[in-house]
Amino acid sequence: MIPLFKVWMSPEAKRRVATVLDSGYVGQGPVVEEFESELAKLTGTSNVLTTNSGTAALELALACLNIGPGDEVISTPMTCSATNHAINNTGATIVWADIDPISGLISAESVTRAITDHTKAVVVVDWAGEAVKRELALRRMDLPLIIDSAHRAPARDDRYTASSNVFVAYSFQAIKFLTTGDGGALVVPEKHYRNAKLIRWFGLDRESSADFRCFQSVDLRGHKWHMNDIAAAIGLANLEGLDERVARHISVVARYKERGLRVRPENSQNWVAFLHVRDRSDCQRYLAENGVSSSLIHSRNDRYPVFASAILRELPGLEQFDATYLAIPCGWWLTDVEVEHIAQSVLAWEGQHGRPE
Numbered sequence: 001m002i003p004l005f006k007v008w009m010s011p012e013a014k015r016r017v018a019t020v021l022d023s024g025y026v027g028q029g030p031v032v033e034e035f036e037s038e039l040a041k042l043t044g045t046s047n048v049l050t051t052n053s054g055t056a057a058l059e060l061a062l063a064c065l066n067i068g069p070g071d072e073v074i075s076t077p078m079t080c081s082a083t084n085h086a087i088n089n090t091g092a093t094i095v096w097a098d099i100d101p102i103s104g105l106i107s108a109e110s111v112t113r114a115i116t117d118h119t120k121a122v123v124v125v126d127w128a129g130e131a132v133k134r135e136l137a138l139r140r141m142d143l144p145l146i147i148d149s150a151h152r153a154p155a156r157d158d159r160y161t162a163s164s165n166v167f168v169a170y171s172f173q174a175i176k177f178l179t180t181g182d183g184g185a186l187v188v189p190e191k192h193y194r195n196a197k198l199i200r201w202f203g204l205d206r207e208s209s210a211d212f213r214c215f216q217s218v219d220l221r222g223h224k225w226h227m228n229d230i231a232a233a234i235g236l237a238n239l240e241g242l243d244e245r246v247a248r249h250i251s252v253v254a255r256y257k258e259r260g261l262r263v264r265p266e267n268s269q270n271w272v273a274f275l276h277v278r279d280r281s282d283c284q285r286y287l288a289e290n291g292v293s294s295s296l297i298h299s300r301n302d303r304y305p306v307f308a309s310a311i312l313r314e315l316p317g318l319e320q321f322d323a324t325y326l327a328i329p330c331g332w333w334l335t336d337v338e339v340e341h342i343a344q345s346v347l348a349w350e351g352q353h354g355r356p357e
Contacts, residue, residue: 013237031229050227054171054184058086094310101320130265153177273330
């Protein structure tokens with residue numbers, strides 16, 4: 001079976017991890033600092049903080065904004081539940097916004113309609129690797145924007161500037177473009193950087209002195225969201241070839257389009273590729289019979305009981321998208337022969353069943 005996902009692990013990771021293990025220092029230390037320095041080069045800003053998961057990165061952004069009970073946060077229901085668990089765990093109320101029925105990206109118009117006097121932030125998701133347009137943030141520049149970019153690799157992001165009110169959260173979970181085993185990073189606006197650095201480690205300034213645990217006054221509610229040197233060592237090793245892996249995903253999607261597949265996303269890093277199909281369960285059965293994995297990736301979050309307190313409006317775009325989308329393999333591990341086989345399998349099924357209008 002051609003897999004939908006595969007873990008990239010550099011052979012260099014073993015050596016780097018062994019060095020950390022032999023050093024006697026495995027917590028947050030010099031290797032984390034080195035990894036953050038490399039991420040800063042990729043993102044074009046020094047305001048990068050690593051975390052122990054992509055979810056922690058989102059939680060750190062929300063904590064910087066002091067979001068809690070009585071606040072509203074606009075979010076998309078079409079995402080990994082981690083996006084909305086991060087909001088839910090603050091005690092704030094989630095307000096669902098609709099999505100584009102084709103791309104799966106949050107609808108700017110729906111976000112605008114959902115804003116109230118209680119809205120404290122908007123959370124958006126770069127679904128499948130396609131970046132949410134900057135115009136969304138320009139609807140209300142005074143409203144913080146948290147971009148869940150878990151489906152993208154760290155890179156320069158025109159939606160972010162150090163002086164803006166935009167946070168960008170990355171995931172380094174096992175099957176992402178860049179993995180540290182598990183981990184994440186948050187690109188933080190300049191005005192929040194110092195507090196974010198304190199919050200992620202119990203509110204303590206680790207750089208103040210050797211006895212920082214015992215003699216500091218803790219003024220901020222702290223958490224244990226930091227990365228450790230073992231994970232950072234894996235991340236440093238896996239930075240090698242990152243651009244090539246991303247480029248391979250993009251080229252596979254381009255090949256699909258050349259063959260006539262109406263595949264998404266467009267002009268993006270293409271962490272996954274998806275298309276819209278009729279009778280999705282039958283399409284999945286057909287693809288499986290032909291040795292091709294497929295999946296929905298994530299389930300719409302508005303159906304989870306844990307988010308029952310969210311404010312729900314009509315979501316016609318979500319209804320349409322959720323009924324027809326299906327992800328197919330597009331990764332760096334695919335051979336050209338496998339790419340052609342996947343394309344021909346999809347086209348053969350569509351030849352029998354047609355495409356959604």
